Amino acid sequence: MVELYPEKLLSIITNDSMQERLECMFKKYGVSGFTIIQASGEGSSGMASEMSGFDGNILVKVIVPESQLQVLLESVERKLRKGYHLTVFVSDVQVITPEKFNKKSR
Amino acid sequence: MVELYPEKLLSIITNDSMQERLECMFKKYGVSGFTIIQASGEGSSGMASEMSGFDGNILVKVIVPESQLQVLLESVERKLRKGYHLTVFVSDVQVITPEKFNKKSR
Amino acid sequence: MVELYPEKLLSIITNDSMQERLECMFKKYGVSGFTIIQASGEGSSGMASEMSGFDGNILVKVIVPESQLQVLLESVERKLRKGYHLTVFVSDVQVITPEKFNKKSR
């Protein structure tokens, strides 16, 4: 029987121009890795055109231990306060290899 | 410490020809926003060819307050009953800015 | 009121060269379907170039009943032990049509 360990999954949906800044943030706080997916959508800042390659959205996923979540959320909140449009949500996930997510990748 | 508030994340996987109808549904029920991701896959209706741009799948994500979830699910269920192929699942998420998801975007 | 039933969502992030093997695994264990999304990212094995179509990542999602999860996880763990890079996490989801996920698709 494979054992499962709890971790947090932080998801952020935003404009793709924010990608570099989010990657910087992740590296600054030493996450073990992250995943980026192209997306389109609509929200309070209007529609992110899925019809042209310009001005699309990204969905960013980061799995972190609970202890690391708060500092990331604080950084996200600072960005929100500056006016950046980020749709942020956290979910509970379970993983097989918790050590993978508890240390910086490189 | 950043506080987190519970919301519901509704995910729908279906053929991309359904996109317009789902967007209509979301607008009708006044969700605050939605996100769409291209996908491919296999299910009871066979494979959604990821090999050509024709006939792919989409994964649609909508964050809504619990109160709004039921009416969306009812609408989804009506579609299912008509024979449309929708793979639907709901998960619990936590957000920083609950007010963002509790009102219509425009 | 639409009733919801619990299922498990297994997510796997890995290099796209693994796609065929994962599909084989799913078919072998008779899942009812699966969904694949293109992604990019960074992790312990360096960055998966999102800049060229070569050597990208995929995010694979499979909804299975709890009873089927263990055997999939065991298969995943065997792959991990052989050195394959798989980022794996499980989440709890709720579905409208549990029977859809409890049987093999074809």
Next chain:
Amino acid sequence: MSSLSNLLLPAVLFFALGVIARLIKSDLRFPPDLAKVLSIYLLMAIGLHGGYELAKADLVIAMNSIMWALILGFTLPIIGYLALVMTRKVSPLDAAAISAHYGSVSAGTFLTAIAYLDNVGVTYETYPLIMLAVMESPAIVVGLILAAKARHSIAARETAPVSGGGAVISTPDNGDGPGGKFSELLRDAFTNGSVVILIGSMVIGAISTPSGMQQLFPFIDEIFMGVLCLFLFDMGMVAARRIGDFRQVGWLLALFGIVMPLVGGVVGAYVGHAILGFSVGGATLVAVLGASASYIAVPPAMRLAIPEANPSFYLTLSLGITFPFNVIVGIPIYHSLVQAMAAG
């Protein structure tokens, strides 16, 4: 002889290469959007060319061609539907969805036929091109009508909804059922993407200034054949992926995927040769229109209009069986057929 020369066409050879790549399980994958981009280009190029020629065409023949395109588009699905219902292998709704594909057309097959005719040095009229544009839509409409009829008879037979294989069979609730938003589906049929590109480009080709068109010709002429090869290479892989599903479909249905294009080819050849009075080349193209089945415009339309039908059936038939059959052996057959008609 002419069929051998078909097999040595680069376009057909690339289609075969795509099929082979899948059969030997190569990891070759084309980006998902490539086929879409290539088909946009092909429709645009052929539309511009056709429009440019049609500006000089005879209006009466053009009108006549359109009328017969409509007749073909409405008749062929009905023939297909009746044949399928007789086999008792598929539900009436599946029969409606499948047969709609055969009333419509495949631009890829049409363009391969043009490459084939160019290669054997046979000339052809431009009118079949308008027919190509016209035939996309009516078949979708007929599909809707057949489905409405099928739903009606199902409803008459049953009173309670019965859950079928994986999908729940639709109860015809008032006005909001899949057959309910008929007007919307009708609009969809006439505004589908391929029709817009093809008719739009034809109009642009017809009304543009000659100097403007002159600047476009290198784009639409010189790289055309290469793009067609790349498109068929890609579609060969897509088609081959469906060939495997063919066991699932069953032998009788697979046979339909070969007999139906032959029937459509004969009807088309007759319309092109005997009724519209086209040359051998032109009548061959009309035969190809009759014979080919849509795999781009109709499938998404049927997913919306007849969700109860199983997409595996119509995709496997149109894409996995009829398309390869037409490209590889059908076209020379239709050509010979028209030659025989013209000789006889």
Next chain:
Amino acid sequence: MSSLSNLLLPAVLFFALGVIARLIKSDLRFPPDLAKVLSIYLLMAIGLHGGYELAKADLVIAMNSIMWALILGFTLPIIGYLALVMTRKVSPLDAAAISAHYGSVSAGTFLTAIAYLDNVGVTYETYPLIMLAVMESPAIVVGLILAAKARHSIAARETAPVSGGGAVISTPDNGDGPGGKFSELLRDAFTNGSVVILIGSMVIGAISTPSGMQQLFPFIDEIFMGVLCLFLFDMGMVAARRIGDFRQVGWLLALFGIVMPLVGGVVGAYVGHAILGFSVGGATLVAVLGASASYIAVPPAMRLAIPEANPSFYLTLSLGITFPFNVIVGIPIYHSLVQAMAAG
């Protein structure tokens, strides 16, 4: 007369087709990356061509053109900003973000103007091409300065942060605010993708061996017009999607999207004709540079630099109103204007 001939240009007709496709709610969708690829090609082709010509150009005129491009790029946003603030319909930060778009340029509009001039047989200098490359960046910088000013005056008026519609208004915290990493945004302005392709290709076109360039000409010349048509077809659909948002923007703001390019066109025409002494063709191109608004390079820059501004405003104005206006009716107007100046 000249404006009619504009409407019969394939490039303009394809733009219109794209708009129509959306208006009739066709399901036609181009793959998201297609417009990006086509614009990479267009910038590369025009850059190589321009660089090849510019290698033979007069350095003094070139320097003069660059200087006036900078002046236009700095002045036009300020005019726009003042006009917008006067309307009192948008916040100062929105005004800053919107007006930055009008100091920059739209390569799509510029290329349509070239197609138009080629079609009516009017020649033009190559210098406006350098101006196109130069004008992308300064407008972004001006946008930043205006935004910093606006933030300052907001901070002076208010002491506590006030939560606005959906977004929280920024408090100017020390050095880390959106206006804080000014140097970084400045670097972004001058290294943005379009500028790199355009200037890079111009340099390559200027220094490459002639035999190397010879092999490139078929690629950059022959298929150019076709690619432009495809690009404008796509952009027509993208623009039309924004036209609907135009009610949301309000009539006064929509009017700004038509008046501002006219103002920019007049200023540009004057600079091109009277100051730089270009021919009618060259001055028309400078007018188009003044009139057009960026919709590729500036929006993401503004998202980062002025996150408090509403993207719906600037995208609807530049993409949904000014771009179609310029392509369909603006270009012939600017041409006539320069003709009148030259005649007078």
Next chain:
Amino acid sequence: MSSLSNLLLPAVLFFALGVIARLIKSDLRFPPDLAKVLSIYLLMAIGLHGGYELAKADLVIAMNSIMWALILGFTLPIIGYLALVMTRKVSPLDAAAISAHYGSVSAGTFLTAIAYLDNVGVTYETYPLIMLAVMESPAIVVGLILAAKARHSIAARETAPVSGGGAVISTPDNGDGPGGKFSELLRDAFTNGSVVILIGSMVIGAISTPSGMQQLFPFIDEIFMGVLCLFLFDMGMVAARRIGDFRQVGWLLALFGIVMPLVGGVVGAYVGHAILGFSVGGATLVAVLGASASYIAVPPAMRLAIPEANPSFYLTLSLGITFPFNVIVGIPIYHSLVQAMAAG
């Protein structure tokens, strides 16, 4: 002189532009699928051309070329492996994965070499093209064999699995280990996408009707150089992204990325000139085959076959170091080398 002319080739300049774009941190990004589409086109174009020529070629020389391509493909990885193991900087499995890349080839480098030879007016035989197609696969097989050997010796040394940096080191379990499905990986090696396109196109080029090929030439000839420039522009950015990882790789390994192509270049030059008796142009192309390292076909094969190896190592070496080295300075070096051999 010849190396200077290399640096003024548009193709090389665009590669440099791509590198520069990343170094100045431009936000320029090409769509992920573009490089894939361009390389499909390039392989198809060069394959068709080569096949057309090869249909007229001498079978004995062709067979001889294939044999020596196999010998190169098998020998070079072994040289690389021994050198890497001697450095003691990487594990034997990493050494196996890295060296497999150097037995294979880079079509991008090969095409740049062709552009270079065309530019300096040097002719070349078509046989190196078959060698290009042949050399993709054997290196993968050698990689597998070396890895199996390495795993064996690791297993001999250790009995319990040891968890390494991030990845768990494989225990050689019976028949199901990464080295277990050997036959499957072997099939993968010979059916990989690039091989299928290249060999398929060569066959099509050889057997197509001449009139069919005639229609394809504009597509495969005229836009070829432009597409190559675009491809190298893109790859310049991809390569530059890897250059940064080079500190992580270490100096000694980085040095390997420069010395190994020089070794491969010398061996290739000797085979091309002295053994196969090709002209200076042909032998230069064989040198380039020996010198270049795969970055498209081999990395995914190694991910599957040797999952324990660190992809950062082999991607940084082949894509971030060897590829730029060859394109910018290697090609003229190999050319001079062959000239010296021919003169001496």
